[in-house]
Amino acid sequence: MPLRFLIRVLLGFAVAAGTAFGADATVDIDMTLRLDPAKRTIEGEARLRLPDGKARRLLLAKSARLISLAIDGQSTRRRHRVRGALRSWSLPSEASTLDLIWSMALTPTPTHLDHRETLGRDEATAAELGSFLPAAAHWYPGLQVDGEPALQRWRVTIETPPGQRAIVPGRLVEVRNSETTWTATYRMDVPAEGIDLMAGPYRLSERRMTSIDGRALSLRTLFHPEIEALAGDYLDALAGYFELYEKWIGPYPFDDFTIVSSPTPTGLGMPSLTYLGIEVLKLPFIRHTSLGHEVLHNWWGNGVYPDYTGGNWSEGLTTFMADYHYAEGASADKARAMRLGWLRDLSAIPPGKGLALARFTSRRHGVDAAVGYGKAAMLFYMLRERIGRAAFDDAVRRFWRSHRFKVAGWSALREAFEAASGDQLGEFFAQWVEREGLPRLTLVAAEGGGAELLQDEPVYRLRVPLHVRGGTTRQVLLEPLEAPRHHVERPADSGELLLDPDFQVMRRLAPGEVPPTVRDINLAGPTQLVVLGGDAMDGAAGELARRLLDSEPTTVDGDSPSPDRPLLVVGTPDTVDAWLSRYGLEPRPAQVGRRGELQAWAGRHGATQPLVVISATSPNAAQAAARSLPHLGRFGWIVIEQERSSERGHWPSTPQSIGLRGSEKGAD
Numbered sequence: 001m002p003l004r005f006l007i008r009v010l011l012g013f014a015v016a017a018g019t020a021f022g023a024d025a026t027v028d029i030d031m032t033l034r035l036d037p038a039k040r041t042i043e044g045e046a047r048l049r050l051p052d053g054k055a056r057r058l059l060l061a062k063s064a065r066l067i068s069l070a071i072d073g074q075s076t077r078r079r080h081r082v083r084g085a086l087r088s089w090s091l092p093s094e095a096s097t098l099d100l101i102w103s104m105a106l107t108p109t110p111t112h113l114d115h116r117e118t119l120g121r122d123e124a125t126a127a128e129l130g131s132f133l134p135a136a137a138h139w140y141p142g143l144q145v146d147g148e149p150a151l152q153r154w155r156v157t158i159e160t161p162p163g164q165r166a167i168v169p170g171r172l173v174e175v176r177n178s179e180t181t182w183t184a185t186y187r188m189d190v191p192a193e194g195i196d197l198m199a200g201p202y203r204l205s206e207r208r209m210t211s212i213d214g215r216a217l218s219l220r221t222l223f224h225p226e227i228e229a230l231a232g233d234y235l236d237a238l239a240g241y242f243e244l245y246e247k248w249i250g251p252y253p254f255d256d257f258t259i260v261s262s263p264t265p266t267g268l269g270m271p272s273l274t275y276l277g278i279e280v281l282k283l284p285f286i287r288h289t290s291l292g293h294e295v296l297h298n299w300w301g302n303g304v305y306p307d308y309t310g311g312n313w314s315e316g317l318t319t320f321m322a323d324y325h326y327a328e329g330a331s332a333d334k335a336r337a338m339r340l341g342w343l344r345d346l347s348a349i350p351p352g353k354g355l356a357l358a359r360f361t362s363r364r365h366g367v368d369a370a371v372g373y374g375k376a377a378m379l380f381y382m383l384r385e386r387i388g389r390a391a392f393d394d395a396v397r398r399f400w401r402s403h404r405f406k407v408a409g410w411s412a413l414r415e416a417f418e419a420a421s422g423d424q425l426g427e428f429f430a431q432w433v434e435r436e437g438l439p440r441l442t443l444v445a446a447e448g449g450g451a452e453l454l455q456d457e458p459v460y461r462l463r464v465p466l467h468v469r470g471g472t473t474r475q476v477l478l479e480p481l482e483a484p485r486h487h488v489e490r491p492a493d494s495g496e497l498l499l500d501p502d503f504q505v506m507r508r509l510a511p512g513e514v515p516p517t518v519r520d521i522n523l524a525g526p527t528q529l530v531v532l533g534g535d536a537m538d539g540a541a542g543e544l545a546r547r548l549l550d551s552e553p554t555t556v557d558g559d560s561p562s563p564d565r566p567l568l569v570v571g572t573p574d575t576v577d578a579w580l581s582r583y584g585l586e587p588r589p590a591q592v593g594r595r596g597e598l599q600a601w602a603g604r605h606g607a608t609q610p611l612v613v614i615s616a617t618s619p620n621a622a623q624a625a626a627r628s629l630p631h632l633g634r635f636g637w638i639v640i641e642q643e644r645s646s647e648r649g650h651w652p653s654t655p656q657s658i659g660l661r662g663s664e665k666g667a668d
C-alpha cells in the first residue's frame with residue numbers, strides 16, 4: 001500500500017513580504033480549505049491579520065454559512081449587514097486578528113457558456129470536471145478598509161479528494177498525497193488583489209528555469225487528461241516568453257507560473273497563472289499570441305497595478321508589448337494590419353460616443369475594448385516612434401523598477417518616459433489619455449501644386465507622415481500639424497502624395513481608408529434586408545440575417561432601399577447580379593466569382609453605408625452558411641463550399657492621396 005508521503009516541491013526565493021508597498025492597506029490571510037467538487041462544498045478556517053484603518057469591515061458571501069467568528073481570540077456574535085449577495089461586519093478599531101470557520105455550497109459548473117458569458121461571472125462553481133471560485137464571489141473572508149477592498153497576502157492550504165488538484169495564485173510550497181486526500185500549500189508574499197481558486201482532474205507537467213536574477217523558476221501546466229499531450233509545447237512557449245520579458249523589463253516578480261485548463265471557454269490572467277479553456281488551449285495559435293499576453297500581465301496588471309480611478313493603462317501596454325510585438329516580429333505587413341485594425345475599430349465608434357482612455361477600467365463592450373486595448377496600444381506605438389526604441393525600453397525598465405507591486409497611473413508612466421527620453425510629454429499624454437474622440441485628417445490639393453493638410457477643431461498636435469511616390473521618387477515627409485490647416489510645399493514634380501498610408505497616426509479614418517468587412521453592417525444602426533430569388537429564399541434569408549445581425553432587420557423592396565441605412569442583400573446568383581446592375585453598384589467581385597455554393601462580400605452603398613451581398617445557389621446553401629458566416633465577419637469577402645469557408649480575404653485600403661501636378665485624385 002502506498003504510504004503517506006511528502007514532496008517538498010520548491011523552497012525557492014521568497015519576495016520579502018511587504019516590499020515597496022508602503023502605506024497601502026494589506027490583510028494577511030492564513031487559511032485551510034477542504035474542497036469537495038463532487039458534493040460541491042467548500043469548508044474553511046481562516047485567520048486574518050488586520051492592517052490599521054479607520055473603517056474596517058469583514059466581508060463574506062451571504063450564501064456562506066458562518067460557523068464561528070472570533071475577534072482577537074474572543075468568540076463573538078456580532079451583527080452583520082447585508083447588501084446584495086454580500087454580508088459584512090464592522091470591526092472594532094482595536095481589533096488585530098480575526099478567526100473564522102465557515103462553509104459554503106457551490107453552484108454546479110456551467111457547461112454551456114460561450115466566452116462572452118463567462119466574462120464577468122462572479123459565482124463560485126464546482127464539479128469534478130472543474131471548479132472555479134473567483135475572488136469576486138467572496139467565497140472566503142476578505143476585508144474592506146475605508147470603503148476600498150484591502151489588498152491581500154496569503155498562505156492557503158487546500159485539501160481535495162484524490163484525483164483532484166487545486167491551485168490559487170502564488171508560490172507552491174508544499175504538496176502532500178495520501179490515500180484519501182491531495183493537499184497543497186501556496187503562498188503569496190506580495191500584496192495582490194484576491195484569491196481565485198481553481199480545481200480539476202489535473203495532470204501536472206513541470207519545467208525548471210533560472211530567472212535573470214538567478215532564482216529557480218517553476219513553469220507548470222495543470223491540464224485535463226485529454227490535453228495532457230500539449231503540455232510540452234506550452235512549456236517550451238512559456239520558457240521563451242519568460243526569457244523575452246525578463247530581458248526586456250526586469251525579473252519576473254513571482255517564482256512559479258502555471259497554465260491551468262478550464263472546462264468553460266474562459267481566458268483569465270492572475271498573478272503567477274493563467275486559466276484558459278480546454279477548447280481554447282487546443283487552438284494552435286494560442287501559444288503564439290494569448291499566452292504571451294497573459295504572461296506579460298504578471299508585469300503589467302499583476303506586477304504594477306493600474307490606478308483604476310485615472311484609467312487602466314495595463315491592457316494597452318500589454319497589447320503593445322505582446323500582441324503587437326509578435327506581429328512586428330512576423331512582418332511589417334502584419335504590424336501594419338494590426339494598426340489598421342485598431343484604427344478601424346476606433347473609427348467605427350460614432351463621434352461623441354467615444355471614451356477617453358482615462359475612463360477605461362476593464363473590458364465590458366466593444367467601445368471599451370477598442371479604446372482600452374487599441375487606442376492605448378496605438379499611444380505606445382506613437383510614443384516609441386517619437387522617442388525611439390532605446391528610450392522606450394529604458395522607460396519601461398524604470399517604470400517597472402520604481403512601481404513594482406504598487407498602484408500606478410498614467411502620470412507615473414509619463415514621468416518614466418520623460419526621464420528616459422528627456423522630452424516633455426505632458427501634452428502628448430494629455431491629448432491621447434484625457435480627450436475622447438480622435439483627430440480627423442484630410443489631404444487636399446493646393447494651388448501651385450502643393451497640398452493642404454486639414455484637421456477638425458479642436459486641434460491635436462501631430463506629426464503626420466506623408467509619402468511621396470512616383471517614378472523613382474520614394475520619400476517620407478514628417479509634417480508637424482498644430483493648427484486646423486498646414487501647407488505642404490510640392491515635394492516633387494510628378495507622382496502622388498499619400499496621407500499616412502501605413503497607419504502611424506491615431507486618427508479617425510476616412511471611409512475610403514477603411515476596407516469594408518462583413519461585420520460593419522452591425523455598426524451603423526438598423527439594417528434593411530432585401531431578399532431576391534422568390535419565396536423559397538425568404539426563410540433561409542431570414543435565418544441568415546438573424547445570425548449575422550445584432551438586431552432584427554426590416555425587410556424592404558429591392559427597388560427602393562434607403563441609401564442612408566445599412567443593407568443586406570440575399571439572393572440567388574442570377575437575381576443578385578441583375579439587382580447589382582439595376583441598382584448601379586459594382587458587379588460581383590472577381591475574388592468570389594461564382595465559386596462554391598455561396599459567396600458573400602462587403603461593400604458600400606449610398607455615400608458611406610455598409611452593404612453585404614450574399615449570393616447562394618439555393619435556399620439550403622444559404623441556410624447552411626448561417627452557422628459559419630457569423631464567425632467570418634472580419635473578412636471582406638468569403639466563399640463557402642460544403643458548408644465551410646474555402647476562400648476568404650480582406651479588401652485593400654485606399655489611402656487619401658493627391659496627384660502632384662496639382663489635380664486632386666482619389667481623396668475621400
Ligand SMILES: [Zn+2]
Nearest residue numbers: 293297315318
Ligand atoms: Zn489583457
